[in-house]
């Protein structure tokens with residue numbers, strides 16, 4: 321039998337888009353002679369509909385939309401994910417359609433409730449072994465723990481998380497011997513290196529349960545924060561039959577394979593491992609796709625970036641250039657532009673974001689500079705950067721910013737903000753009747769500089785109907801090393817999910833492996849906020865602690881969830897090169913800054929989930945805004 325999985329780039333409650341992708345996948349599958357097709361989890365509504373799953377109307381509308389898919393299934397069997405609400409409870413199901421008929425709904429038995437997933441808030445798990453009936457417009461269909469048969473092949477379901485449970489409880493353990501094929505529609509978030517876990521799960525599952533296993537994941541940045549890699553895997557008895565290229569820019573990515581169910585295949589002696597994932601490359605592809613989808617789904621016309629020439633903002637600038645490079649390489653320029661939508665003349669009926677909304681001018685091809693390549697011209701239309709210097713800014717960072725922006729093709733503007741800073745300082749000095757000095761008002765004088773950069777950069781974003789990128793990384797989010805409404809200003813925060821150490825390493829990789837020679841300068845700069853007088857030689861690590869230690873403490877405290885005492889003990893054991901007293905001071909500082917700054921993490925712009933954890937309270941890590949701040953625990957260190 322020819323079986324297929326299709327990864328789909330869906331959007332919550334975008335019925336038109338979702339149905340179009342489902343229809344396209346079915347059409348492509350039929351053209352390829354596919355007989356059974358698996359589509360991703362909840363692909364009809366979108367996986368990220370959140371509390372809408374608790375309404376009556378959304379699941380009802382999903383059933384109505386399902387009726388439109390039925391006629392497309394003449395001559396093919398298709399699994400389509402959608403919510404079904406019965407007696408005020410919503411179930412996460414996969415409908416099986418064939419020849420225009422609904423054969424039934426397989427329901428998810430184990431709900432994802434860790435990390436970025438909060439499914440028990442929306443869904444009720446289906447009890448193993450039970451079935452019920454769905455009534456809709458005069459028809460009755462079975463729903464629950466079901467198996468099906470198509471062309472003599474018996475199949476059952478695991479829906480995403482179902483497969484992540486132990487072998488003696490997951491649905492597959494009751495399907496063993498009863499089915500030839502297990503179908504898994506998934507919405508499994510991207511995280512660096514995670515593909516290896518999924519690969520093992522599918523390959524081992526097919527061996528342990530002596531079956532063929534068909535897995536299809538969602539694709540793209542579905543709803544803002546979480547990116548799906550669109551992985552399709554087919555395995556039989558521990559042998560890999562098909563695996564696709566991940567993180568495609570296409571709307572529909574279909575993979576099929578022929579399986580001779582009648583011909584026996586021995587169980588694999590061992591699972592052939594995948595080559596180790598290249599995390600720098602993975603992150604690059606995920607971030608590019610994340611930005612691409614965010615831009616087009618937000619119906620915006622480009623990005624604006626306050627480019628300091630430092631590591632974080634340079635990373636974001638390269639991210640936009642990579643969006644163009646990778647998108648054009650896969651789709652071709654015309655399709656890239658069509659899908660992005662940012663290059664069409666502005667329509668008056670387009671919903672305007674924020675105060676601006678004026679039509680974006682076609683970027684001029686850089687009259688005084690060198691001839692731009694086709695990709696640089698696209699970057700020029702999509703990215704405007706501005707350097708906003710003060711007396712505390714160095715020539716190094718200005719040159720770094722300018723060289724990078726020019727090399728990418730981005731529009732580069734620059735001005736100074738000293739007048740605005742002194743204007744505000746003067747007003748407060750007059751109001752309070754005293755001078756503000758670095759001795760008495762250090763942080764306030766730093767913050768006003770970061771804040772004064774915000775209005776102009778927002779203005780630039782508004783007038784061009786662009787998204788303002790904010791450059792926060794996870795390390796500074798952990799300790800609140802940022803000025804609220806200053807350098808946190810923006811509506812999308814692409815790198816807030818990764819730590820500063822990784823940011824620095826990635827930039828070195830991008831310089832050598834991707835050929836961004838203009839990163840050479842930033843790769844030789846010490847991270848610095850440049851908010852204190854230059855003579856002070858401010859660096860992030862002098863203000864805080866070495867980033868490697870900060871990241872380690874953060875991981876031990878909030879990924880491994882150790883108590884402060886245990887974090888310190890672990891650090892002392894693994895860092896003999898550091899003095900124990902110094903480490904104690906760093907651990908104290910970390911927890912104090914962490915607790916004091918939860919409110920800042922609550923106010924960060926939406927960020928992508930890219931690493932296996934993040935500190936965003938909306939997606940991964942919840943912590944009280946007001947707390948005892950680990951007072952007792954730190955006193956006992």
Ligand SMILES: Nc1ncnc2c1ncn2[C@@H]1O[C@H](COP(=O)(O)OP(=O)(O)OC[C@H]2O[C@@H]([n+]3cccc(C(=O)O)c3)[C@H](O)[C@@H]2O)[C@@H](O)[C@H]1O
Nearest residue numbers: 763766767770800801802803804807848849851916919945
């Ligand atoms: N629990 C709570 N809930 C709500 N608000 C709370 C609060 N605790 C304090 N606050 C408020 O927070 C304010 C202080 O926060 P905020 O004004 O943001 O500033 P703050 O956290 O005091 O200082 C900002 C830090 O970030 C560093 N920085 C700034 C800019 C850029 C960079 C860089 O790396 O480039 C680094 C800077 O060196 C400094 O260490 C207080 O005035 C108070 O109003």
Ligand SMILES: Nc1ncnc2c1ncn2[C@@H]1O[C@H](COP(=O)(O)OP(=O)(O)OP(=O)(O)O)[C@@H](O)[C@H]1O
Nearest residue numbers: 626627628630631632633707708791807847848849
């Ligand atoms: N001179 C500047 N011109 C424009 N934007 C600036 C300037 N200084 C700071 N910013 C903005 O504030 C953000 C925060 O600064 P921060 O120092 O944390 O990051 P960075 O300068 O990009 O990297 P690094 O910390 O490695 O120096 C910058 O990413 C940038 O968006």
Ligand SMILES: NC(=O)CC[C@H](N)C(=O)O
Nearest residue numbers: 432480481484507508509
């Ligand atoms: N949608 C799901 O059930 C996802 C859960 C699963 N643990 C994953 O991360 O892939």
